[in-house]
Amino acid sequence: MKLTLKIWRQKSPKDKGRFETYKVEASPHMSFLEMLDVLNEELISKKEEPVTFEHDCREGICGTCGLVINGQPHGPNKGTATCQLHMRFYKDGDIIVIEPYRASAFPVLKDLAVDRSAFDRIIQAGGYISVSTGAPQDGNAIPIEKDQAAKSFDAAACIGCGACVAACPNASAMLFVSAKVSHLALLPQGKVEAQRRAQAMVRQMDEEGFGMCSNVTACEVECPKEISVTNIARLNREYLSASLGSEV
Amino acid sequence: MNVKGNQSVESFHRRLGKIMWDYCGMSRNADSMKKYRKMIQELREEFYKDVFIPGSMNDYNPELEKAQRVADFFELGELMVVDALDRNESCGGHFREEYQSEEGEALRNDEDYAYVSAWEYKGWDQDPVLHKEELIFENIELKTRSYK
Amino acid sequence: MSWFSNFLTSSIGRKMVMSLTGIFLILFLVVHLIGNLQLLYDDGGEKFNLYANFMTTNPLIKTTSYLLYAFILIHAVQGWLLWRKNRQARGPQGYAVKTTKTVGTNSFAANNMGWLGTIIFLFLAIHLYQFWLQMKLGNLPMANYDGQEVKDLYAIVSVAYENVGFVIFYVVSMIVIGFHLIHGFQSAFQTLGINHSKYTPFIKGVGKIYAILVPLGFAIIPVYMYLFH
Incomplete structure (x- = not known):
């Protein structure tokens, strides 16, 4: 052709x-x-x-x-x-x-290549769990409800490509940040630092100059991993409760 | 970068890949590999004489990145055949047609070849030097697996 | 208290302010509609005028009204600021091919909240000038009901709606509000994090009904008054 x-x-x-x-x-x-x-x-x-x-x-x-x-x-x-x-x-x-x-x-x-290191900096700000990596635990040692695990897995499918930002009329990174926060917040290991994480990652996201979410949902439509905007709602909850109730 | 020849990096990559596939693939034999080593060396010389890398050295230049990888592949490809020629047995992914059982299965030679080959680079025109890391099995007896 | 200002100035915090002021305005509209439907009574305006008098003299209502003015301004001003910030976030070079899809069918409303809101603000400026300002500061005729003397706001409204231009203006403004609401209603809940498979479909359903019925209810008033008085 x-x-x-x-x-x-x-x-x-x-x-x-x-x-x-x-x-x-x-x-x-x-x-x-x-x-x-x-x-x-x-x-x-x-x-x-x-x-x-x-x-x-x-x-x-x-x-x-x-x-x-x-x-x-x-x-x-x-x-x-x-x-x-x-x-x-x-x-x-x-x-x-x-x-x-x-x-x-x-x-x-250059040409079609853009600098997406902003995403890396957001992850560095808090997109991880701090654990002492000794010998791995038995997989069933920490119980987790099946649907929680499934939601976490769906959120973890995010590959950090940035299409959500590209699709959003406001160039918001909320789908990305919410996927990363949700993935960890839904797991017992992630709950320990959940409040710190939500605040730090949102702060970094704002510093990078991304726009704000108006719930247009173009991000979910274009996402190659079909990440859902319910993660954005979860990040909003996490951020609100962290802002109002965290120790620091 | 200063070569400014006529052939793209990609074309060299493809030709190198074809040689590897034909002569140093799943099944290998000594004669074709000696021939192959020569072909690699010739292609490498052609690469350094006639490759064209567009753009500049100081910009974001993916073609230059690719060229550097292909330059490495030349050296790696040649090393693979040197190693395959040295190992006169069939073992795992290395199948030497001269060393197979009556049923066409891999024939290992554990007495002579139970070692890891670590090759020391001596330059393009020199053969690399072999350092053997002997594999000594204390609690396990070496056996042959049948894939039938 | 810096945690509070940090929260309010964060991207999420700012959107929550939009959401909360928006929800207040949504609640206000219901009350405003119920009150104004009294204009449809065929009683020379007695019920409506007594209601208007109540709304402008009752201390609880008056306090709430100050909150209302504040929230309208906060919603509009914050909305414009965010609109501007979002355009900057998008960057100077737009896409050559523009498409913005959405999950669901409210793509037009979702993508144009800024314009819709601005038109609503202009409508409000005219609306408030026409009625609210007259009520507060204008020289209104008086009406007497069983010895109680109240301002005859009904008369002002009737006169306004004899003008077909104003009737069309109001109906069009209500359509604009309808679009603004069809996105804004459910968006407000999502922004606050109120999202669950058990009740989000319900919220969306209520939002759609609200976005159609409330503006429709408002639009009926000038049309009815124009046609039947």
Whole structure:
């Protein structure tokens, strides 16, 4: 299939950036990123600079890839990361607009790659459990209700890709932060530091310059792991009770 | 970076991969591997003469990153064949066609080859030096597993 | 007390303020509607005028009304500040292709709360000028019911609704409020963390009904008065 791609090119963070149009020939068997690889090989053969985009596992599990394709982070398919989008969903003659995630907290590094270290700093602020890692305990030593464990698992599925921020009209990171807080807050081991964690991570999230949540729910729609906004409600509760009732 | 040749990093990666797949895959033999080692060395020389890496050295440059990995792969690929040639037995994922049982199963030689090979890099044009870490089993008797 | 200001100035704290003031306004609207439905009585305005008199003289009501003015302002001002902050968070470069989907069907309302709220604020400015200000400071005719002399607010309202322009203005404003509420009602609960599979569907259902019935109730008044008086 012959495709027209309108891709955002930006040499560096300071460069203003612009859209460039390319034509590429792709087979329906290719994945979206393979199609971009084909484009890049053509550009290199013409001694031009290839399009920079982030990727790693190409399996939908690492959270590295992230392109906004025709206005949707990770493209049109539900619960699917960019690397798992295949060209059979497109047809000959299609025009595809490819942009990087847009948020003040995610400055563009080059072309389609953005700096998502803000997420790393949020995790460093409190997204962990402090335990002495000696010999592992017996798995059943600490009882946990099955539904709690299931909710925690669902929240833990978050791969930190940032599509939620990209999708949100306010560039809010609430879905991400709430997934990370929920994942730990629902587990007995996580309850010990729950209040400290909620406050510290929200504080860091605010410092990074993310927007505020208006419950638009575009995040849940675009999330490749289908994380639910019920986690946001949980973070709101955790934060409120921590603010009002924590020791510190 | 200064080579400024004509071939992309990706094309070298693919060719290197094809050689590895054909001659140092699941099943190996001494003749093809000697040939393979030569092919690797030639391809590596071509890489350093004719690779093209776009962009600059001081920017975020994924092609440069890829080129560095492929440069490593050349050395690693050659080492794999040196190691495979040295180990004259079939053991685990290393299957030497010259050393198999009548039923086509792997034939180990524990007397001579019960060691871990640690190779010391001596430069491109030198053979690496083998350091053996002997495997001594005190409480277990070495046996052969049948996959039938 | 710095923990309190830290809480109120955090992103979540600010949204909770929006939520709480919004819920107060939601409750206010119910009371306001019930009171104003008395305009539909065919009694020359007696019930309505006595009610208006009560609302402007009763000390408990008056105290609550100060809270109301404060909360309207807080809701509007905080809303605009957050709207601005959120636009900054989005960054200077927008997407070339714009889509914002939502779970559920209120995508328009959810994405335009700022504009809807601003239109409501402008409506309020006119509405308050037209009726509330007149009641407080204007020279209203007086009416006498069994010896009790009260301001004839009914007369002011009737005159206003003889003007088809105002009737349309009110009906359109009520539609705007309806959109604002269809997102705002359930959003307020979500922001406060009140979300559970057992009762959230109920909250959403009540919110939808409220967002339709309350503005509809308000809109009926000017239309009825225009058509039948």
